[in-house]
Amino acid sequence: MLIAGAAQEVSTFNPVFSTYEDFNVSFGDEVVERALGKNSEVAGMVEVLQGDGDVEIVSSYSAGATSAGPLDKAGWERISSEFLESLKPFAGEIAGALFAMHGSMSAETELDPEGYLLEESRKILGEEIPIVYTQDIHGVTTAKMLKHADGVAVYHTYPHVDFADSGARAARQLLRQINDGVKPVTVRVPIPALVRGEQLITETGLFGNQVSYLKSLHDDPRILNAGFQIGNPFTDVPELCSQVIVVTDNDEAFGREVALKAANEFWGNRFEMHADLVPLEEAVATASKMKGPIEFSDAADAPSSGASGDSNAIVAEMIRTGYPHTVLAPIVDPSAVVRAVEKGIDGRITVKLGGNLDKRFTPIEVKATVISASDGTFPLEKWPSIEHAGPTVVLQSDNYTFVVFSRAINLVDRAPFFANGLDPKDFHSIIVKSPFCEPEFFDDWCELNIIVDAPGSTSADLLSLGHTICARPMFPLDDDVEFNAEPQVYSRV
Numbered sequence: 001m002l003i004a005g006a007a008q009e010v011s012t013f014n015p016v017f018s019t020y021e022d023f024n025v026s027f028g029d030e031v032v033e034r035a036l037g038k039n040s041e042v043a044g045m046v047e048v049l050q051g052d053g054d055v056e057i058v059s060s061y062s063a064g065a066t067s068a069g070p071l072d073k074a075g076w077e078r079i080s081s082e083f084l085e086s087l088k089p090f091a092g093e094i095a096g097a098l099f100a101m102h103g104s105m106s107a108e109t110e111l112d113p114e115g116y117l118l119e120e121s122r123k124i125l126g127e128e129i130p131i132v133y134t135q136d137i138h139g140v141t142t143a144k145m146l147k148h149a150d151g152v153a154v155y156h157t158y159p160h161v162d163f164a165d166s167g168a169r170a171a172r173q174l175l176r177q178i179n180d181g182v183k184p185v186t187v188r189v190p191i192p193a194l195v196r197g198e199q200l201i202t203e204t205g206l207f208g209n210q211v212s213y214l215k216s217l218h219d220d221p222r223i224l225n226a227g228f229q230i231g232n233p234f235t236d237v238p239e240l241c242s243q244v245i246v247v248t249d250n251d252e253a254f255g256r257e258v259a260l261k262a263a264n265e266f267w268g269n270r271f272e273m274h275a276d277l278v279p280l281e282e283a284v285a286t287a288s289k290m291k292g293p294i295e296f297s298d299a300a301d302a303p304s305s306g307a308s309g310d311s312n313a314i315v316a317e318m319i320r321t322g323y324p325h326t327v328l329a330p331i332v333d334p335s336a337v338v339r340a341v342e343k344g345i346d347g348r349i350t351v352k353l354g355g356n357l358d359k360r361f362t363p364i365e366v367k368a369t370v371i372s373a374s375d376g377t378f379p380l381e382k383w384p385s386i387e388h389a390g391p392t393v394v395l396q397s398d399n400y401t402f403v404v405f406s407r408a409i410n411l412v413d414r415a416p417f418f419a420n421g422l423d424p425k426d427f428h429s430i431i432v433k434s435p436f437c438e439p440e441f442f443d444d445w446c447e448l449n450i451i452v453d454a455p456g457s458t459s460a461d462l463l464s465l466g467h468t469i470c471a472r473p474m475f476p477l478d479d480d481v482e483f484n485a486e487p488q489v490y491s492r493v
Contacts, residue, residue: 005100011306044167103139115144154227300456312354
């Protein structure tokens with residue numbers, strides 16, 4: 001069995017393109033070797049395949065990057081070429097293939113990278129070889145993907161914790177096809193809705209009802225895979241939507257029944273599944289009067305969703321109003337890092353922070369002391385990745401402590417702070433550049449989590465983004481959107 005992968009989540013509204021250098025690339029056996037022991041899709045695939053006993057596992061290529069702006073033309077051409085070239089030695093030699101993908105990749109010259117890779121992989125591996133791939137719950141599965149694959153395993157959790165489980169479900173479907181002769185038939189129901197808010201947390205929110213229902217069906221032998229994607233509202237592509245995807249063993253009728261049930265319930269809850277955003281000025285004024293700790297959720301500048309990470313909007317408002325408490329703030333600003341490294345530990349510098357990448361933000365000038373410096377390399381607390389922030393410094397400016405990175409990384413937990421000698425619990429206010437984190441990271445011990453209505457390329461105020469490519473009408477971008485459930489069926493039987 002062959003394992004390969006290509007994955008990145010992007011925001012179309014991030015003005016900074018990703019490049020090839022932003023990706024962690026593995027060739028051959030490295031793909032599996034680097035995944036073992038981690039909560040990753042590839043690790044889940046390997047565990048299931050190894051449990052079969054008679055399976056030889058080979059791997060060819062993997063390219064993955066932190067969420068960011070769309071991949072530039074040169075980067076896409078190189079990654080797509082490397083991915084497809086790596087498959088050629090295995091043509092005619094494998095029984096099946098598993099691909100770890102995302103669903104919200106987008107490139108300067110290709111709006112459906114995963115669909116392209118699946119289509120071209122078919123030409124190399126042949127029409128008879130079963131291919132199953134994995135997708136993020138924020139992925140955008142397209143008709144081209146489903147046309148050229150036999151099935152898809154979608155994450156069942158948000159915040160994401162079931163990476164390995166999703167890979168395992170993909171592998172189990174592949175083995176059932178090869179060993180038991182099941183005949184996959186995929187039914188999907190696209191829903192013209194983009195949603196963003198606390199009700200999407202699968203453990204506690206309304207959306208969790210649909211996911212739990214689909215997850216429970218995996219005990220039914222008729223179901224090979226079932227999942228629900230809420231798309232990525234920041235990746236503006238033609239087939240952007242929410243959708244139910246159900247893969248059955250040659251039972252189209254059952255697939256339709258399941259998909260329609262989940263889709264209709266989701267549509268009925270669409271108004272409740274939006275973030276209750278607090279205006280920026282109100283958020284700062286409220287927190288200034290509280291004992292704390294206070295979590296400021298700046299989801300509008302979340303690198304894990306594709307933002308640049310260099311928003312200073314919340315800090316700028318705090319400075320303007322004389323915020324009285326200690327503040328811990330992450331920010332991406334490579335020029336400020338260079339200045340700080342040149343000055344050295346304990347050095348005093350005057351720098352402009354923020355707006356270095358995304359020009360919607362106006363740089364703020366601060367006088368600061370360089371507290372520490374690091375290489376910016378560290379593992380996340382739960383996600384299966386090593387972050388590479390590049391040279392990183394900690395700057396102290398009055399009651400503000402800035403962790404300044406050279407490049408955007410996933411800010412989904414406390415690891416970026418811990419790696420630089422800082423404990424968020426030591427501060428009154430912490431700016432968290434992620435829509436949602438695992439509760440133990442911040443929510444369980446903070447007095448209040450304020451979801452701030454700040455500007456940015458991943459704002460939950462979806463009308464502020466400026467979609468121009470996705471199908472319309474689309475809730476909530478348009479008024480009076482109607483939903484007529486129309487199941488689409490894909491089968492390679």
